Amino acid sequence: MSARRDPSNAEIAAVLEELGDRYELDGAIGHRVNAYRNAADAVRSAPGSIAALVRAGTVTEIPGIGATLEEKLTDLLNTGEIPALTKLRAKIPAGLLELTRMRGLGAKRVRKLWDELGVDSPDALRAALADGSVAELKGFGASSAAKIQAILDAAAEQASQPQRTLLPRALEIGEALRDELRAHPSSHRVELAGSARRQAESVKDLDLIATADDAAALVAAFAASEFVAEVQSSGPNGAHASTHAGLDVDLRIVPPAQFGNLLQHFTGSKAHNVALRTAAQARGIRVSERGILFEETGELVRCDDEVAVYETLGLTWVPPELREDRGELRLQAGEVPTLIELADLRGDLHLHSTKSDGRGTIGEMALAAIQRGHEYLVITDHSASHGFGNHVTADELRRTIEEVRQINEQLDGFELLAGSEVNIGSTGELDYPDDLLAELDWVVASVHTAFGNDPTARIIAACEHPSVDLIGHPTGRMLPDRPAYDVDVPAIIAAASRTGTFLEINGSPRRRDLNEFHARAAKDAGVLLVIDSDAHGPETLDNQRWGIATARRAWLTADDVANTRSWEELRALRKGGR
DNA sequence: GCCGTTTTCGGCCCGACTGTTTTCAGTCG
Numbered sequence: 001m002s003a004r005r006d007p008s009n010a011e012i013a014a015v016l017e018e019l020g021d022r023y024e025l026d027g028a029i030g031h032r033v034n035a036y037r038n039a040a041d042a043v044r045s046a047p048g049s050i051a052a053l054v055r056a057g058t059v060t061e062i063p064g065i066g067a068t069l070e071e072k073l074t075d076l077l078n079t080g081e082i083p084a085l086t087k088l089r090a091k092i093p094a095g096l097l098e099l100t101r102m103r104g105l106g107a108k109r110v111r112k113l114w115d116e117l118g119v120d121s122p123d124a125l126r127a128a129l130a131d132g133s134v135a136e137l138k139g140f141g142a143s144s145a146a147k148i149q150a151i152l153d154a155a156a157e158q159a160s161q162p163q164r165t166l167l168p169r170a171l172e173i174g175e176a177l178r179d180e181l182r183a184h185p186s187s188h189r190v191e192l193a194g195s196a197r198r199q200a201e202s203v204k205d206l207d208l209i210a211t212a213d214d215a216a217a218l219v220a221a222f223a224a225s226e227f228v229a230e231v232q233s234s235g236p237n238g239a240h241a242s243t244h245a246g247l248d249v250d251l252r253i254v255p256p257a258q259f260g261n262l263l264q265h266f267t268g269s270k271a272h273n274v275a276l277r278t279a280a281q282a283r284g285i286r287v288s289e290r291g292i293l294f295e296e297t298g299e300l301v302r303c304d305d306e307v308a309v310y311e312t313l314g315l316t317w318v319p320p321e322l323r324e325d326r327g328e329l330r331l332q333a334g335e336v337p338t339l340i341e342l343a344d345l346r347g348d349l350h351l352h353s354t355k356s357d358g359r360g361t362i363g364e365m366a367l368a369a370i371q372r373g374h375e376y377l378v379i380t381d382h383s384a385s386h387g388f389g390n391h392v393t394a395d396e397l398r399r400t401i402e403e404v405r406q407i408n409e410q411l412d413g414f415e416l417l418a419g420s421e422v423n424i425g426s427t428g429e430l431d432y433p434d435d436l437l438a439e440l441d442w443v444v445a446s447v448h449t450a451f452g453n454d455p456t457a458r459i460i461a462a463c464e465h466p467s468v469d470l471i472g473h474p475t476g477r478m479l480p481d482r483p484a485y486d487v488d489v490p491a492i493i494a495a496a497s498r499t500g501t502f503l504e505i506n507g508s509p510r511r512r513d514l515n516e517f518h519a520r521a522a523k524d525a526g527v528l529l530v531i532d533s534d535a536h537g538p539e540t541l542d543n544q545r546w547g548i549a550t551a552r553r554a555w556l557t558a559d560d561v562a563n564t565r566s567w568e569e570l571r572a573l574r575k576g577g578r
Numbered sequence: 579g580c581c582g583t584t585t586t587c588g589g590c591c592c593g594a595c596t597g598t599t600t601t602c603a604g605t606c607g
Contacts (some may be wrong), residue, residue: 028579031590035579066580106605139604143597194607207607233595250607265592270607277591282584288592 006051006077009043010483015076015085016040016069021097022088024107038064041271045326047521048490051077095121102155105148112137122152158246164202164480165247167546168509171196173245174206177227181251184221186214189259193266198320199549201479201512205248207266215253222251258291260303264310265289271325279329280313287313321552337557340531342548344558346566347376348541350421350444350472350504350532355400356381356392359537362400363407366416368538376415376567378442379404383422385431392420394432401439415567417441421472426450428461430468437467441571444504446472451485456492463495469574470530471496473506473513489518496527500575502562503527505554507547508534519554528562528573 007015020036042064043050053059054073060066065073072082099110099122113119116137117128125148128134135145174192181190187210191197194207212218219239223231229244238252254262265273265288277287286293292301292312303309310317315329318336322328328336352358353365360368362379369377381392381400392400401418408416419442422430430437430445437443445462447455455476462468474492475484496503503522506513511534514522522529531547533540551561558564562573571577 023579032579034590038580064580068579104605108604139598141598147597205607235595237594266607268607270591273607274591281591286592290593 005486006049008483008486009046009050012050012073012076013040013044015082016043018097019072019082019085019088021100021107022085022092025092025096025100025111026088027111035064039069045324045517047517049488093120095124098122099125102151104151109140112139122155126152164204165245166202166479166509167196167200167549169245170203170206170247173227173243173247174208174249177206177222177225177243177249178208180225180227181208181210181218181222184212184218186212186217186221188212188256191263193263194268197267198269198323199553201509201515201550203247205250208249208251209259209262209266210251210253211256211259212253218253219251254289257302257304258289260305260307260309261291262289263306264303267306267320267323269324272323272328275325275329276313276315285313319552321549322555324553337555339552340548340556340558340561340564342545343373344561344564345374345531345544345548347374347378347415347563347570348532348535348544349378349419349442349470349530349563350380350506351377351535351541352381352421353379355379355396357536360535362403362416364538365535365541366407366411366414368541370411370414372541374414376417378417378419380419380421380442380444383420383431385423385425394436397432397436417567419443421446422468423448424458424462426453426458428458430462430465434467437465440467442469442574443467444470444472447476447485451476455485456488459487459492460495463492463499463501466575468501470502470504472504473508473511473534474503475513475515475518477511477513477515479510479512484513489514490521493518493522493525493527496522497525500573501527502530505529505531505547505550506534507531507543507545508540509543509546512546512550514550514554516550516553519550519556523554523556523560529556529560530562532563 016036017040020033020040023036024033042062046062050059054070054077059073060070072084075082096110096114099105100107113125117133119125119128129145129149134140134148135142174196178190178192181187190208190210192206193209195203196206210218215236219234222228222239223234223241227243228241231239231241233240240250242248252262280287284295286295301312303312307317316331316333316336318328318331319339321339348369351365353360353362365379366377384391384393397420404416404418419440421444422432424445424447425431445468447458459471459474462471475487475489477484503514505519519529531544531551533543535541535543562570
């Protein structure tokens with residue numbers, strides 16, 4: 001008997017996604033297919049282990065998972081497979097899934113190509129296009145054939161590139177485009193909507209919405225922008241284009257009276273809008289980007305700003321970061337949390353200098369922090385066994401402490417503090433002697449190596465250490481493609497709560513670790529979070545911005561974050577109130 | 579397949595765009 005590791009939420013979500021896709025190709029009704037996709041979304045967004053809920057018999061408490069899926073997931077855990085999926089895999093060629101997952105090709109047309117022409121893969125589709133049989137197929141035609149050829153080419157091109165763009169890059173392009181359109185004489189209001197406005201970790205494309213005197217002129221200016229590589233389609237009300245950075249952009253232009261409806265609609269998320277519309281529909285109200293239609297009276301309410309959209313529906317406006325259908329639609333007036341802002345942070349508690357792998361000296365980092373309005377800064381270079389070069393021996397750390405103290409004496413109204421980002425070793429041990437750790441003002445403990453070696457137990461051991469203040473990047477994920485190491489986050493949250501250890505939201509845009517789900521679970525458990533930059537140079541002190549984005553998506557207020565406090569107040573919150 | 583202060587059966591967000599159509603299906607966001 002071989003021990004089988006429980007599948008992660010991401011793996012379970014992928015299985016549900018595959019079931020949905022294969023059922024769709026098999027001709028199942030759309031709502032059943034949607035049920036699988038909804039369930040996949042729900043699993044992906046769950047903070048704790050879905051496998052554990054299945055084992056506990058409580059997984060049907062997750063909205064979107066009912067008795068049938070519970071049974072399928074139980075099979076998956078116990079046997080490693082789901083009979084229905086095994087059958088579907090035998091029936092539906094994998095190449096069809098690949099085809100339906102290309103943008104512009106759906107299950108219906110892929111199925112027809114398979115039934116009529118035997119097309120079962122991208123290569124087979126290329127061949128069918130080449131010999132003209134696609135164009136002759138009823139319901140397709142020459143124009144469709146040309147379009148499908150373009151879809152295949154685009155998919156081949158995209159396969160070599162990351163599919164989603166991390167938020168900083170997306171905002172850089174999106175805000176520049178927005179500002180360009182705002183400067184156009186014809187435009188009135190231009191806003192970036194979509195997942196970029198919601199400050200998600202990454203975005204698939206950009207949504208720009210606008211009002212203008214002369215919509216056609218604004219569309220023309222957009223098409224001529226230096227950021228735009230190719231315009232896929234354009235009309236009097238907008239255009240769809242791709243940028244040189246490989247990011248697609250949608251521009252939509254509406255009359256001013258409808259701007260609020262459009263901004264609300266294109267800010268999303270899809271889950272938020274579906275939930276909002278479903279609830280409205282039960283009251284005889286139909287909501288769309290065109291307006292809010294009261295079916296009984298036939299009145300169509302258009303809103304020039306977004307607050308009015310929510311008010312018309314009897315709902316409370318919530319910040320875009322909350323719009324994920326995670327409870328925000330049930331908030332009454334006065335219940336919306338006052339989300340933390342960058343200006344609330346008073347110090348930075350995790351960053352590097354030239355003592356280890358940073359690019360700025362201790363003095364340069366302190367100066368950069370002062371320029372950003374910080375009140376305190378802890379130098380937390382890597383420790384003795386960092387393993388990637390630039391390690392800091394115990395003696396070097398002692399000299400660093402001295403240097404920090406000397407620089408601090410020269411600084412007025414600012415506290416420069418001595419710390420370290422200590423490695424959590426392969427058995428949970430730390431790589432400095434305890435008496436040296438006790439001398440430090442602040443200790444971050446992080447896993448950097450041996451990811452397969454029970455990181456949960458090692459991190460819990462670090463929480464138990466009397467000198468450890470903060471667990472750094474607790475899950476180790478690296479966006480877009482290095483998954484978290486196999487770590488039991490609820491267990492770590494419990495250990496942090498028990499021991500009075502803080503948990504990090506690392507602001508590096510590739511980390512944002514803890515993520516928004518885990519950070520919200522930590523808050524709910526009463527654990528204080530720390531938002532820091534993990535800066536490796538003066539300019540990356542600004543990375544706290546991305547940590548704030550995750551914190552806001554996790555519903556955090558200033559009170560939930562330790563470094564919104566003065567250093568004196570924060571120090572009193574350390575273990576033993578040192 | 580899920581779900582329920584109008585439902586345990588009969589619904590499931592809504593509109594734009596495209597291409598093939600003679601009134602609509604497929605796909606997307």
